Amino acid sequence: MKTDLQKLGSAIEQYIRDELHSSQMGVALRSGGLISQPLLSLICRGLRDPAELPLRNLQGLLLGLGLTREEFIARFGHDIPPVDLERVAKVNQKRKRAGEALERYIRHELLGDRPGKYKDLKEWADKAGVSRSWLYGVFRGRFDPTDLNSLQFAQFLRALKLTPEQFTELTGLEIPGLESPMAHFPVYSPLAAAPHSRYRALGGAGVCFPASEIPDARRIRVYHLLEHFFVSEAVLRHPKSVAEGDYVLVTDEPGPMEAWWWPAEQALVIGMVDEPLGVGWGPNRLQIKLPDRRSLEEVGSVVARLGTTQE
Secondary structure, three states, X not given: OOOHHHHHHHHHHHHHHHOOOOXXXXXXXXXXXXXXXXXXXXXXXXXXXXXXXXXXXXXXXXXXXXXXXXXXXXXXXXXXXXXXXXXXXXXXXXXXXXXXXXXXXXXXXXXXXXXXXXXXXXXXXXXXXXXXXXXXXXXXXXXXXXXXXXXXXXXHHHHHOXXXXXXXXXXXXXXXXXXXXXXXXXXXXXXXXXXXXXXXXXXXXXEEEEHHHOOOOOOXXXXXXXOOEEEEHHHHHOOOOOOOOOEEEEEOOOOOEEEEEEOOOOEEEEEEOOOOOOEEEOXXXXXXXXXXXXXXXXXXXXXXXXXXXXX
């Protein structure tokens, strides 16, 4: 039997298909980058409550659906917090102007006729650590480059050959957390969570987390969730959900979101301490029934995450 959230998700999916004649990706694009297709998929599957979304994502949902708050509540019978669509429109305009400024700078200053290292936009995007499609989205104002995580944004700035101050002057976009001290960590595969594992840190520059998010713990390790992991449905419903591609910071201090090692599947499992594990989701949306906790070995608690983009 469907839960209320699953019924809501099905109704939103039907509205997108039958009345907008669109898709989840189409709604995400209409939102101007304020809500992603993976997050919209969680809503349509009944795994996330729109009322608990960050305000920015909720604004994107309404923009993508073409509904006001009142129309959403009347149509779906589900209450959501008030949102300021006029403010969203201003944010979209600001992001579009920033994208146009970046496109002019990259094409004329970095890819101009004068001799230089970068011959075309694809080569430059590879150097910047971003996809060409994402870059075109920035140029068109759909994506905000400051939504990149700290590691990706630092690489993006290096490719632009700009300081943070010069970036803000060029685009008009403030860089969140610029004044916050950062803590640097090496990155490990989830396989390194196994007891007595000999897996060493992955190559690369590592990642940076805001120092304010780092607890005073004896043991801290960052795992990159590309493979060998599963997350429970309770985690997917959590406001700070964890998804494929995320970096998760795990410590030996107790917390509400826990990480365990699953010997039978050779995988890291992430779930909520106060909820059953139930169904788990892994790489490429692989679905699996998670075991009883007695079959798992405790690794630590997840206290922070970095996504490929911030929701």
